[in-house]
Amino acid sequence: MAGESGMGESGMNALGLSKGLLRRQPDFRRLWTGEVANKFGSAVTGLTLPLIAIDKLHASAFAVSLVPAAAWLPWLLIGLPAGVWVDRLRSRPIMLVASAVSLLLYATVPLAAWLGLLTMGQLLVVALLTGVASVFFQTAYTAYLPKLVAPADQAEGNAKLHGSASAAQLVGLGGGGVIAQLAGPVSGMFANTVTFLVSLCCTGRIRHREASGGPSEQRQLGREIGEGLRLVAGDVWFRTLTLFGAASNLALTGYQSILVVFLVREVGLDSGLVGVLVALASTGGILGAAVARRVAARVGTARAMLFFELALPALALLIPLTTRGAGLACYLIGGFGVSAGVVAGNVIKSTFQQRYCPPELLGRLSASGAVLNYGTIPVGALSAGLLAGEVGVRAALWIMTAGVPLAALVFLWASPMRRLRDLPTGRAHGAPSTIHFSGTAGTAGTAGTAGTAGAEKPTLA
Secondary structure (H helix, E strand, O other), X not given: OOOOOOOOHHHHHHOOOOOHHHHHOHHHHHHHHHHHHHHHHHHHHHHHHHHHHHHOOOOOHHHHHHHHHHHHHHHHHHHHHHHHHHHHOOHHHHHHHHHHHHHHHHHHHHHHHHOOOOOHXXXXXXXXXXXXXXXXXXXXXXXXXXXXXXHHHHHHHHHHHHHHHHHHHHHHHHHHHHHHHHHOHHHHHHHHHHHHHHHHHHHHOOOOOOOOOOHHHHHOHHHHHHHHHHHHHHOHHHHHHHHHHHHHHHHHHHHHHOHXXXXXXXXXXXXXXXXXXXXXXXXXXHHHHHHHHHHHHHHOHHHHHHHHHHHHHHHHHHHHHOOOXXXXXXXXXXXXXXXXXXXXXXXXXXXXXXXXXOXXXXXXXXXXXXXXXXXXXXXXXXXXXXXXXXXXHHHHHHHHHHHHHHHHHHHOOOOHHHHOOOOEOOOOOOOOOEOOOOOOOOOOOOOOOOOOOOOOOOOOO
């Protein structure tokens, strides 16, 4: 497995994979297993659906870019009310339904392909509807972890989930590429049916039961949505991180949506090698998760954020230089830098937001930030597809990769962040306190596990 070999006990501990909470808390262990399976399947899908569109349906670059656009569009359409609904309802049943829907939808792809009925329209419908399921799963997951584990265990739980999700993504990317090479991209969809079945079973076995919201909560949808939006818009840190996340996600997803087309058609690689290269470049995420807390403890959380989100992602400009042979190093170095920076930045940002935001607004705050952050993802995917059709795939890749460090330069460097050593921890009156990372504290967060105004960014390199 790419990125796993050579990882000793210290490396696993840096990722939050020590035995403590997993051994002591069976319900958390089931949640952790289900989330790892979910992330693995999602990573396989992110690679195999575009490969199916290219290999089986001979789709254009613009048509391929529609797949990730459809998958992320539901965040823009239903993200805000989903946050309120999750705050009102029990999280576990929502997660169960979402996993079951994803399982059934992904199973239709290989079935239709075997029957000779697969169309681009079906791929887009599957991407769209599983995107709806993902909105509810991730938003419910946001509010569920604090109910499942004690406050003292939440940092350790977030660290385990974040590191394991990054590792599962790497295995999914590499596994999807190998499956595509050996049996074809369509067979890669089987990984999704199996992994979502695992996720469904593990979530179903969680014994913890939540209390449902009272009936008075059912009549305040507009007001509750407004609370989340006002919190994001009215706080300089939430506002800065949300705007940065939106711009960064547009650029990241833009280049990622045409990356497979670029590597297959411009560079001339086969689908199996594409999966292996993407997985190798994404090992930067493992390194980012391992060193984020140490770097933040040494130089300060604000300075570390600027380094990880501005300096390292600037290596993305090497990606359009990729060619066959030795030129593949350009992609590997660029992709590695982007992946390391994004994951490390997410670790620091998740910890900041968990400690800074009001805990009673987890669902609404997460959904409000996610709508703004994830809402730019379909725009980025479609823009990249249109640019590829107009100026060529490589030129479009230049434009989109340039946007990755540019987003940090415009929103983070221009914010109060560049004048601070550490990010604040609270919104109390008077001078704000600051976060200081210890070298051993468990501080990592994962997408969907904290009330985040600036949602996590994609980590596919």
